[in-house]
Amino acid sequence: MTAALSVGLGLGMTTALTGPAHAADTVTIGYAVSKSGPSATGAGITTIPNYELWVKEVNAAGGLKMPDGSQRMIEVIEYDDRSSNQDLVRAIERLATQDKVDFILPPWGTGANLAIAPLMDRFGYPQLAVTSVTDMAPDFVKRWKRSFWMLGGGHDYAKGLAEVLAAAKAAGTFNGKVAMISVADGFGIDLVKGARPAFAEAGLELVMDETYPLGTSDFAALMSEAKASGAGAFVAFAYPPGSFGVTKTAQSMGYNPEVFYIGVGGAFPIYPGIADGKAEGVMSIGGVDGNSPAIQAYFEKHTAEIGTPPDSWASSITYASLEMLQQAIERVGLDHAALAEEFSTGTFETVLGTTKLEDNQLRDLWWVGQWQGDHFTAVNPADRAGATAPVIPKPEW
Numbered sequence: 001m002t003a004a005l006s007v008g009l010g011l012g013m014t015t016a017l018t019g020p021a022h023a024a025d026t027v028t029i030g031y032a033v034s035k036s037g038p039s040a041t042g043a044g045i046t047t048i049p050n051y052e053l054w055v056k057e058v059n060a061a062g063g064l065k066m067p068d069g070s071q072r073m074i075e076v077i078e079y080d081d082r083s084s085n086q087d088l089v090r091a092i093e094r095l096a097t098q099d100k101v102d103f104i105l106p107p108w109g110t111g112a113n114l115a116i117a118p119l120m121d122r123f124g125y126p127q128l129a130v131t132s133v134t135d136m137a138p139d140f141v142k143r144w145k146r147s148f149w150m151l152g153g154g155h156d157y158a159k160g161l162a163e164v165l166a167a168a169k170a171a172g173t174f175n176g177k178v179a180m181i182s183v184a185d186g187f188g189i190d191l192v193k194g195a196r197p198a199f200a201e202a203g204l205e206l207v208m209d210e211t212y213p214l215g216t217s218d219f220a221a222l223m224s225e226a227k228a229s230g231a232g233a234f235v236a237f238a239y240p241p242g243s244f245g246v247t248k249t250a251q252s253m254g255y256n257p258e259v260f261y262i263g264v265g266g267a268f269p270i271y272p273g274i275a276d277g278k279a280e281g282v283m284s285i286g287g288v289d290g291n292s293p294a295i296q297a298y299f300e301k302h303t304a305e306i307g308t309p310p311d312s313w314a315s316s317i318t319y320a321s322l323e324m325l326q327q328a329i330e331r332v333g334l335d336h337a338a339l340a341e342e343f344s345t346g347t348f349e350t351v352l353g354t355t356k357l358e359d360n361q362l363r364d365l366w367w368v369g370q371w372q373g374d375h376f377t378a379v380n381p382a383d384r385a386g387a388t389a390p391v392i393p394k395p396e397w
Contacts, residue, residue: 005021010123025299027064027222027334028079029102031056032091037083038215041240043108046131046314049306050074051105056305065330077101085115092116096123103325106130109239111186117144120134126340130321131314133157134190141360146340151315151363154187155194157285160294160367160380161261162195162281164390165233166202168384172324173392174232174258179208181222181246182237191237207231216242219249226255232393233259238266242273243284251276251397257394267313267369267376281373281394286313287369287378289386298351312369313374317362 031051034043055074060066063071077099081088095101096119104125106113113132118187120127121144128148135153162318169176178199182188188211199206207229210222223246226234234257236246243265252262265271266284274281288295295316302310302319310316325339328349332338348355355362368380370390379390 007159010011015267022251025070025072027072027103027165027329028074028075028077028099028101029103029105030079030095030099031105031107032079032081032088032095034112035080037081038239039083039109039112039243039270042264045106045308046311046318049308049310050315050322053302053305054319054326057328058145062325067331067333071354077374079218081107081112081268088112088115089119092119092123095124098301102252103200103339106132109187110190111136117147120144121146124336126336126343128292128321128325128343130318133187136192137361138359139172145334145360148292148343148360148362150357151314152361152363152365152367153193153194154190155198156365157367158191158198159196161235161283162198162204163382164368164392165199165204165259166379168259168390168392170287171202171392175230176203177205177207177231178227178233178235179226179229179231179257180206180235180237181208181210181212183214183216183225183242183263184211185214187239189277191263195235195237206231212242214239217245220253221247223249223253223255224259227253235261236263237258238263238265240268244271244284247271247275247282251278254397256394256396260394261368266370266371268311269309271376272371272374278397279372279374281391282378283368283370283390283394284376285368286311286315287376288312289366289381290375291378292349292353293351308344313366316351317365320348320352320355323350324348324355 033047036038055076059073063073065071077093081091095104106129108131110132113129125144130150133154134150135155137149140147168174182192208226243262261283263285267286272279298316299309328339328342332342344360366378369376369378377388379388
């Protein structure tokens, strides 16, 4: 039972509706996500495939289970926010006030989730901000009590990277100097705020600290400066276009520091292709425990159903958030207050293992990963079960 409907909103967006609207025996789930524009790469790898996979699985099994034992099929209302926060906000308002969906899934990206947080709070919807990296999460959960932040803060990832670099410096595998660039947007700003003190505390010397505007496509000048700096580690807190751009530029100019670390996109399954088959040793944000049977099964399922593997950072966390939603609905139903309470206090079995939020935040996360062979594997926290030792220096491009 599938139908498709395309409707102009006067906002430059479209909507897709799966199934008949608001049938009594269904659950309507809506979301606005970047299907076009600069954020479409990230959304198209991390967010949209997991939403589609989960809905397909749930409906194939007869629908979401309710507390009374009945089941309801999922209907989806979807909007393209065109990578515009203005369009995103309008879409969320429409989902809440006109479509009156039962639940709203989050958009992709830190800035997008921050943009809708006040609206979600105003309309009473729980917000599972699964792709938002922010050090402000402890403050946000006090301001927006039904918000849940599941990807950690910039200081977490920066501290993890600092630990990896400090260990390499102590081992004599890199010179302790870091060249850092960052995108002048929510993600990059949060990461550099955490990185500067973390690097200093770890005894690392920051010899370059430059920002670049969102939408930058030419990285030649920045990479030339990094190469000339003498730094043994290059760090780019970037969105996918930047992560891919600095990789290609570094290869073209023969820039091969002992540590090459990029931001969002480094854990994407398309990265080895972006790196012309030379991803070995590249570090990035996130990671997975490739030895986990649950992770292995998830990767196999995602690849079989979607046609491509998930990313090795936020994809599994996104899918886990949907498993949490499914289990919470089975326990308490669709009431938003009850769902928010369940997310705050409940324990869930997910692809990540036994999952429980702390102060509305997921804290059991991987901070640094590295391409080793055909897999992007977690290397920090080094003392966490499933961690792999990093390889430093990285091989030549």
